[in-house]
Amino acid sequence: MSTCAPIILSDDHLARVVPAEGRLHDPRWRMLEDADLDRLADHLTRGRPRPLSVFAYGSLIWNPGFAVQSWRRATAIGWHRKFSISLDHFRGTPERPGLMLALASGGSCEGMLLGIDDESEAQSLRTVLRRELVAHELSGNACWIEVDTEQGREQALTFYANPIGTELADLTLEEQARRLARAAGAAGSGAEYLLRTVQGLARFGIHDDYIWSLQRLVAEEIEAASSAPPVDQ
Numbered sequence: 001m002s003t004c005a006p007i008i009l010s011d012d013h014l015a016r017v018v019p020a021e022g023r024l025h026d027p028r029w030r031m032l033e034d035a036d037l038d039r040l041a042d043h044l045t046r047g048r049p050r051p052l053s054v055f056a057y058g059s060l061i062w063n064p065g066f067a068v069q070s071w072r073r074a075t076a077i078g079w080h081r082k083f084s085i086s087l088d089h090f091r092g093t094p095e096r097p098g099l100m101l102a103l104a105s106g107g108s109c110e111g112m113l114l115g116i117d118d119e120s121e122a123q124s125l126r127t128v129l130r131r132e133l134v135a136h137e138l139s140g141n142a143c144w145i146e147v148d149t150e151q152g153r154e155q156a157l158t159f160y161a162n163p164i165g166t167e168l169a170d171l172t173l174e175e176q177a178r179r180l181a182r183a184a185g186a187a188g189s190g191a192e193y194l195l196r197t198v199q200g201l202a203r204f205g206i207h208d209d210y211i212w213s214l215q216r217l218v219a220e221e222i223e224a225a226s227s228a229p230p231v232d233q
Helices: 011-015 034-045 118-133 173-182 190-203 209-227
Strands: 053-056 068-087 098-116 142-149 152-159
Touching: 011 190, 011 209, 034 118, 034 142, 053 068, 068 152, 068 209, 098 118, 098 142, 098 152, 098 173, 098 190, 118 142, 173 190, 173 209, 190 209
Parallel strands: 053 152
Antiparallel strands: 053 098, 068 098, 068 142, 142 152
16 A cells, blocks of 8 residues: 655645636536436446446545445556646636646556446446536547556546547646646635545555645645735735
């Protein structure tokens, strides 16, 4: 089991981020209805061995939103975490844009396999697809990847591995930290999203150098902004 370094970012830091009002979704999107979700679920899972598993590397670890039958450690082969999806809605606004975590090609990524109960498969898939994909424009962001587990190599469903149909931001670590430290929107702040992800990983003993470095930089950015003298109007 990995040994996790201390978490610097805290709820005290989150309280210093000024809330922002905004949109939950891009108004141009065509939202997925139940029938769309069921068709997509059938397309993604037809012929796949049961029980199905979802590879969680970010918010699904701390807020899966569906009944999880089992939790197992797993390593995604050929993928790594990156805050690469630019947000002007949800946890961001056009004035204070945010970032969402995705998987990028290369390296490896430790996360959790969330087992879906056969008896609640239809409802669980509908729930997770609605939550992760939201709209027709994003429906291509579900795919199967290879993961290593204690039981050997397996296939798992995941989301936003090399994202498509959404605006991407190729930022340095420092630029990501500056954006996340300031971002906020209808669903909360970027710093909150990052902190809950760090805490979720730590709960399962998973350490990611990138995520731990980022949370430290975000904490420093928030501290620097809150200690700066007010700007004269």
